[in-house]
Amino acid sequence: MKKLMIGNEAVARGLYEAGVRLVSSYPGTPSTEITEYAAKYDEIYAEWAPNEKVALEVALGGAIAGGRTFCAMKHVGLNVAADPLFITAYTGINGGMVIGVADDPGMHSSQNEQDSRHYAIAAKLPMLEPADSEECCSFTKIAYELSEQFDTPFVLRSSTRVAHSQSIVELSDRNDVPLRDYVKDASKYVMMPANAKGRHVVVEKRLLDLAEFAETTELNKIEINGSSLGIITAGSSYIYSKECFGDSASYFKLGMVNPIPLKALRDFAEKHDRVIVIEELDPVLETQIKAAGIKNAKGGDVEGKNLLPLLGEFSSELLREKILGEKNEYSELSDVNIPMRPPALCSGCPHRGVFYIFKKLKLNVFGDIGCYTLGAAHPLGGMDTTLCMGASISAIHGFNKIRGKESERKSVAVIGDSTFMHSGMTGLANITYNTGVSTVVIVDNSITGMTGHQQNPCTGLTLKNQPTYAISLEAVAEAAGIAKDHIRVVDPYDIAALETVLREELEAEVPSVVICRRPCALLKYVKSAPALKIDPEKCKGCRACMAIGCPSISMVDGKAVIDSALCTGCGVCTHLCRFGAIGGNDND
């Protein structure tokens, strides 16, 4: 049967067909849907782990136990999971193991543009890179065979375009791979120096074997079209190249991007007058190819980043322009000023009022990663830093240690529930342990919002929607050493109460945790209140209500009006109107 699937669904299908038993992941665009689709198969045990390091270790434990396992993450998630990643190369596996990582060239939904291929090289792990959904499925299955053959996890790298584009996949049945025996083997799984020395030998030997395998594997495809131009490429860059050059160039499409087949690549390069390496982000292939002294048929250098950018996502248009010097023709409304449409906090978002109060109190705000990062945008515009997950709590501590009392009184860290469980808890322990006096605001919307509503350890439901223990943020704060009367819970719709609580906790000379608790307005079970209305008689057009940047409110002919289709009746705006112009539906 044929089905249209996004790359991520196709990876999940590959997991199913490969007989995978366990999936443990932490969400992150563009990798999230792999795990969501995997969870739909009854045959696969699938879970959300609190972070990527945990997820990878769970997968490794499962693989050591003899089952086929998987974990997925976005590119920056691999930073979090880097510690176990490197050790997996040493221990190897028992049941097959694949680590899915999705890069985001162009930063559609990310805080940076890093290239995961560096990790495969650094950790000495083999990496495959599919270019469409069919390959997402087939490479996943092949990765399990190879993982068991070479006794190593395989990394499956994709990028936003591959992960989130639908193309046709041919479905097969599940291969119910039997569990392998588990045999206790300290020399393989207990990584202390004496054992690890032996394992390092295995790692280096395996890498040579993999390099030899790469020379002949059908994962790499060579397509010869004349001898004038040869393109060396992989993944999404391959599809852009093919679209741009069609049959006018030869292709060496790498399906396995680490290690790369230097002998075969040399052979290919020497058959073409001009050779270009086309790869998004860093010159990972190009650097290795050049270091091996590979030249084109005329003895000239292989080209790549001399023509193409290090930044952003590629397209066939970009290749056409940079390599062929041709520009696409198009028309535009050059005489019309088209306002930008950046993403914004939704109508009824419980985070909105929190940022309004931060701004009102002129606070330094140490932000974190989540929907609430959008609080950095105009008009709420109150964020001093957004670094990486969990960094709000650790960075405010460092900032306050340097700038002292004055700063303690006017600074807050703000972090979501999922992000707090991911890596905020350790920062909080650091504050109490090291006599910090910072104020931490946890915006608890009872879901992992930014990545599209995943459950987390605080929500009381598992990935498969089974009821489970819900970790209490209050209890965690208390266990970390925050005094009970400095753990405050407020409803963020009640911005007056929030302001009072924040003032008190900022004044206090002890660390505090303020939990703003209200579920995300987009959750199915959240029933919105009737839309509010603005009385045009009472509205003076002062624009005070515009300060919260609510998508439901706009100015029409000098008066504020509320879009009844969007308004969820949260009431935050009513606190801002000095003229009592905003009221319920019965307002007249």
Add this chain to the structure above:
Amino acid sequence: MTKNIMIVGVGGQGSLLAARILGRAALDAGYDVKVSEVHGMSQRGGSVVTYVKFGEKIYSPVICKGEADVILSFEQLEAARWLPYLKKGGVIVTSEQKINPMPVITGAAEYPSDVIGKIKDKDVTVISANTLELAREAGSEKASNVALIGLASGVIGFDEDSLRVALTASVPEKFLEMNLRAFELGIKARA
């Protein structure tokens, strides 16, 4: 032959379903198909774009400037924003709905006037209708995306029947009737 269709709008307007219906129709017709989707950050009320490409063999899922045969737009300003992606001789099918972006809401920018007229001035064929109203008539504003497909049914490369089949395969049973009504109203508005 490759047909390039872009679906543009504001995050949350239902472009995913529209893309799935077209992708399904292309698959049923035996074409190679690629459909890009948008997930994550830009879904939060930002400008979103989805590509549907079908033909004998499709490589890149992305449509670049000057390459779209049809742009389906859920919102006027978005039609203007993505106009450079239209091929010479291409068609814009747009809803007349307007959604203020944040810079307009905060007063930092103005929503341009007569956007559709200005696009037509560029010698571009524009088919437009108040699809939100059509959807309301069909039973739910949510079906505005399907009404737009009805409106575009003459120019997207599938006959009405194939689109009906694809629609039926793409929406949950309990919303099917309402969506079919929206689709028919879209077709009627075409004239």
